[in-house]
Amino acid sequence: MNHLGFEMEKVKIGSFDFTCCEGCQLQLANKEFTLPDFLALLDIRNFREISSERLDDYDIALVEGSITRPDEIERIKAIRAQAKVLVAFGTCACFGGVNSLKNRIPQEEAVREVYDGKAIETRPSMKISDIVQVDLSIPGCPVSKDEVERIIIGIVTRSQVSLPTYPVCVDCKQQLNTCLFDLGEICLGPITRAGCNAVCTTGKTACLGCRGPAEELNMPAYLELIKERGLSLEDLHEKLAFYNAFEPLATDET
Amino acid sequence: MIYKVISKREFKAFIDALVKNNSSFGPRKVDTGSNGKPIYQFMPVKSADEIEFDYTVSHLSAKRFFLPYHDELSHFNFSDGNWEQEIRYEAPPIILIGLRPCDINAVNILDDVMLHGAYPSPYYLARRKNTFIIGMDHLPLPDCFCHSMNRHTVNHGFNLFCSDIGDSYYLSINSSKAFSFLKEFRIEEPTYEDNCCLIERRKNIKNSFETKIEVSGLPCFLDIEFDSPIWQKWGDKCLSCGTCAMVCPTCYCYSVEERFDIDLKGSTRQNHLYSCNLVDFAQVTGGHNFRPKNGDRLKYRYYHHYRGFAANDNQQICVGCNRCGRACLADINPKDVINDLRLERESCMICVSQSPDKT
């Protein structure tokens, strides 16, 4: 490809799933009207959901899901060794995700509940960066296809790739929404990284922080406002823990 | 300006005809807050019945009709190793109904910034020119402080302004378009009594302000208080969420982003409204952030609003609507911040110096 005098190459990409619902990978095949153009930017070497080819010469690895089994640790290390750029793709990969709900109970209990006592090797959910170095994170449950397109284009054209640093409230206001706090609810929007167009709050559902913490977030001030408004700290705790994205911040103060 | 009086019933018929034939926006109730109070926004309206003429205040200002949150500035087409830029300044005509005097003053301030500076914005001009503004007065809410900012009355910047004088509206007609629209409807010359009612209404509004902020001499005061600990105190509360700037009728900052089309055959340059409270507002290439602290960022918001920047002739750009104060989850509001600042200095007893006496 030649673009304004610059040679451009398709990116050799591999997409891999670990413990997850595969919803983020599915997003890659979503948004049909731009799909052909999107796929034209990629040289897919390894992607179980859309191709039977299994090649190991990818440069960019999109890694979806969290790590919950010992064999996954070996697999992610092998991918890391091959990939020039490893992308944590989606909330599970970035933070542990919904899977981390099981971290709160003894693992045997989780196995009993889900697999009816079958022998399953499992361990508390870990984010990818707990095991290997992550070069780029694309958070979201699921990831936003718009953002994925923007980032892939950034990689292909070698231009700057970044995520919004500010919280969801900016997008939420721009969508003309009524603030859920004004309706008496707790919303994680003020501490969560924007970029999703505030889809949840636009649908009148509180933000649960799937995109993880906004940069330099002010947790003490946020906790203060929850207390000031007499909202339930238990509810707050539930919400903060939902995607495991705020865990290190939510410890003693609540 | 031409003054007329119209009965409320006739006014409704006039508005109804207007909105049925034009793309129009007016105050509508969108929610009821957990405090039981209605929440209003300027939303599309198709008949006069949909408009809450007696609304209190809109949660977001009317700014977005002139400065959309997201705006495409230009599109680039790439072909044969070359590129072409495509720019469109078109704005479809719209009618805005129910703006308050402070809201119209805010648009006048935006005019100063966007049109009267060194680089007038054609995007803004197109929208401003094509927007027909109908203003309406109201009794202030307990936390409105536009009177302190001297923005509680307005005498230009609108096409039509309606003062509520009981069973009728006292109309200030400020454009030939408005006059010709109205010709089809029953409007009367104001009588002696109507004039008295108008004066009475104005007096009533003026005397109804419960929130007062002392802004005299504030620019100088702010200069002196640049290093005040007050900024950190309030900054520590700030979530850097940008909500204040999003709801504010005069905040006009934006960021610009270039985006390739997915087929790489073109790209767009777009802006979206930003806020000086956001963490990377003053971050420059290379990563250095000139205002990494919440308090510093909050301070600059107050400086811009109450001290003014050279870019807008050092005028205060706050109109006193208190939208920022109402929307701020951290309860940061102009009244408390400014009072705190004044109190800190004015009650300082460390070095009571002698000012020259009257002679």
Ligand code: SF4
């Ligand atoms: S609803 Fe949530 S995201 Fe929206 S403004 Fe309120 S706190 Fe912010």
Ligand code: SF4
């Ligand atoms: S609003 Fe919050 S929970 Fe919903 S998609 Fe955005 S970041 Fe995720």
Ligand code: SF4
């Ligand atoms: S002052 Fe309030 S609304 Fe403005 S950025 Fe800070 S917390 Fe958000």
Ligand code: SF4
């Ligand atoms: S107060 Fe801040 S966001 Fe608002 S116009 Fe001034 S610099 Fe921009």
Ligand code: SF4
């Ligand atoms: S700074 Fe606050 S009170 Fe002043 S105009 Fe803006 S939103 Fe209204």
